[in-house]
Amino acid sequence: MRAARSDAGFPFTAIVGMDDLQLALILAAVSPAIGGVLIRGEKGTAKSTAVRALTEILPPVDVIPNCRFSCDPDHPDPTCPDTPHGIAADAPHRTSADTPHGAAANAPHGTDASRDGSVGGGIRRAARLVELPVGATEDRVLGSLHLEKALAEGVTAYEPGLLAAAHRGLLYVDEVNLLHDHLVDVLLDAAAMGRATVERDGVSVTHPARFVLVGTMNPEEGELRPQLLDRFGLTVDVVASRDPAVRVEVMRARLTYEAGPADFAERYDGAQRELAERIVKAQGLLPDVILTDAALRQIAEICASFDVDGMRADLVTARTAVAHAAWCGRTVVEVEDVRAAAKLALPHRRRRNPFDAPGLDDQQLEDAINNTTPEEDPDDDGPDDPSGGPGGGVDPSTSADGDEQVPGEATAGPAPSGDVAGSGEPYKARLLSVRAAGVGVAGRRSRALTEVGRVVGDRARVGREAGRPHLLGTIRSAAPHQHARGRSGPGLTVRAADVRLAVREGREGNLVLFCVDASGSMGTKKRMSEVKTAIVSLLLDAYQRRDTVGLVTFAGAGATVALPPTGSVETAVRRLESLPTGGRTPLAEGLLQTAELLRVAAIRDPRRRPLLVLVTDGRATYGENAFARAREAAGWLGQRGIATVVVDCEPRRGVRLGLAAELAGDLGAEYLDLGDVAAGNLVRTVSERKAA
Structure with missing residues (x-):
């Protein structure tokens, strides 16, 4: 029976309406070789709650006392930096009464003692949950060498990092999409290899690092690069249920837990214990599961039908299918195991364009399964299979497909009042950068x-x-x-x-802020389409370079922050595509709104330098002394030394006023005439001028 305590965590088995997420976490715990789980979802969907609850049902581990790397007494790692694993005199004393397998308290490592399946000197502890903060440095993650001891004593003194602490446990990275790419590479390499290596000034240290890697992220704050996304074994998209009955059940459970955490957790002791025992049983069964040639061919044909890149998808799907079979108590992989594995392993691997929304077409999956299933096998064991997760089968109602948007699709809210011009096919953008070097x-x-x-x-x-x-x-x-x-x-x-x-x-990485004139003076739909195509191409470049982006638009009687600074370039593209055109030109208001957004951004992220791209024909038609006020606002921005490019969208035919060029002078900005370069050359010209 669980001891009553006020800090009891929310039980894993009490989570409501998240069957796919629970199943993915359980399969990763059964077989860490799957490669971890990435949980994508909107804010407030209990992603972190589910991850932290997982540690309560993970099996405890036997470790060697005083080993900083949690070596297994039965199978110590010969390359562990703490080798040889002698038991120190001050090691915790355990008797057969308080040691589950009766380990001899101070027996040297590697000797047999009177115990069940362990080695003398081993102690049992709960599996660890190690959380990696977004601001962690590489030394904090990998560990570091003690330079003072190395120079003074000539010894290699290694200080373990978070990867060492997570060995044989769970490593949780919240907001993994905000982590520096090189740190994500380090984590995924360690998860795949089962080892971590630290190399500093000619000294190399390696240690075991096998853990269940779980990352959570809100797609609104930016996506992971496809190369990193592919390295996660499984992905689950989580959205809050739109069913009022389910939402009521979630609220009731949470409020009851907050009123009495210990009492609430005690109610689920039996279910938690049963689930933990089932995970241990599945881990033991895993080596005996047979992956038949027919199942291998089915997995290969399913992956090919979704046009995934490389072979990682096939391998992860195969490992996941084996883990699912073990979880269900089977020794042979069957069709329902392949189906469950494909739903978790393929959605994030079928993306063909950086702005395409991830997801899996359920009907396409069923067709692929039916086309590759032998006639003697059942061809539809789907949602009714009771072994999908801790509370039953996979619930198709938890799919996030209905909430995904693709480029060109309008965001939620009132329909635009003006004409909407779409963008053309984006093209590769050359490097656009801030001219002077800084600290960022x-x-x-x-x-x-x-x-x-x-x-x-x-x-x-x-x-x-x-x-x-x-x-x-x-x-x-x-x-x-x-x-x-x-x-x-x-x-x-x-x-x-x-x-x-x-x-x-x-x-x-920079904050690339677009300030776009959406008024009627921007001319024809064709011209606005060219401008949007250029901006989308710049956004594609920002996506590949992991920048933060923002969008300010001005038309009618004021300016709007269409998108605050964010890492979600996909959201910026959707907002831009739905941008209507028409009305007067409140240029001064647009510049002032931009200045305020830059001020707030500098407070929130002072090390990220901005790059402003002003897209306008320079005309100002709203309010008294409109252009004079616009020049005053431009001069104020120019005094702050913000790197700026002005893109002049004034038509080449007819009388040209040259107002955008005057604004560029006030801003101290690079000037570009859109009519000279056309849409296909816009980014190239800007890049060449900025790199000059």
Whole structure:
């Protein structure tokens, strides 16, 4: 019976209406070789609650006392940095009464003791949940080498990171889409290899790192790159149910839990214990599950029918089908195992365009299964199969397909009042960057001093600041003080104040903010379509370079923040496609709204430098002294040194007023005439001018 406590977590078996998510997490726990789970969903859908609840049902692990890497007493890793695993004198003393398998308290590692299936000196503990913060550094994730000891004593002193702590447990990354790409690469490499390697200044340390990797994200804040998305084994899209009865059940459960967490958790003790035992049983059955040639061919044909890239989809689907069969208590993979595996392993791998919404066509999946199922096998065991998850089969009502939008589809809200011009086929954009180098967030666009890149110097460490030490700089700092510190033999006496950190130059990510004139003065639908095509191409480039983007539009009597700064380029494309055209031109209001948005963005993310793209013909027709007010606003923006490009959309035929060029002068911006370059050359011309 669970001991009453006030900090009891929400039980995994009490989660309502999330069968697909629960099944994916369970299968990853049964077979970590699947490669982890990525949970995509809108805010407030209990993604984090489900992940944290999983640790309550994970089997406990036997570990060697004082081993920082949680080595298994029965199968210690020979390359573990803590080898040999001698049991220290101060190791926790366990008797046969409080050790489940009667381990001898201080028996040396590797000797047999009177116990059931373990080795003397082993202790049992709960599986760990290690949470990785978004702002974590690479040293915090992988671990670091103790530079002072290496220089003074000539020994390799390794300080383990979060990957070591997560070994044989669960590593949870909330908002994984906001994590730096190189850290995501590190995590996925470790999850796939089962090991982590730290290399610093010619010294290499490797240690085991096998864990269940779970990431959560809100797609509105930006997507993962396709290369990283593909590395997650399974993906689940979570949306709140639109069924009032289900929502009532969710509210009732949550309110009851908040009123008495311990009492609420105690109600589910039996179900939690039963689920944990079933996971252990499935793990034991996993090596005995047979994946027949027919099942392999069926998996291959299903993956081919969805036109996925590479072979990872086939392998993950096969591993997931084997895990599902073990979870259901079967020793042979059947059709329902392949169906369940495909629904979890393929949705995020069938994307062909960066702006395509992920998802899986259920009818296409059923057709593929039916076309590859032998006649003697059942061809439809789908939703009625009672073994899909802890509460029953997979509920098709939890599918997110109904909520997905594709480029060109209007967002929720009132229909636009003016004409809507669509964009053409986007094209590859050349690099558009901020001209002067600065200090920014690691990315792929402008030159800047960042956390990653080539070493260009060193600097003093502030307090106990984390970061990669600069070896030669540290030696130069410590060497003059050796005599005063009484050092006469080999080695160096290094103190914390001597440590110098490396200064690195790489590429930064920027805030690319579009300020778009949507008034009637923008001319014909064809011209607006050309402008939208150019902006979509720039957005595609921003997607590939992992920038933050924003969109301000002005028309009629005011300006609108159509999209606050976000990493979701897909959302920006949808907002742009649905942008109507018509009305007067409140140019000054558009510039002032842009200035306010940039001010707020600088407070929220001060290290991300902005790049403003103003798309207008320069005319201002709303209010008194409209153009004078617009020039005043432009001058105010120009004084702040914001990198800007002005795209002049004034028609070439007829009388040209040249107002956009005057605005570019006030802004201190690069000027571009749209009529000289046409839609297909817009990005190329801007990029060449910015790179000059």
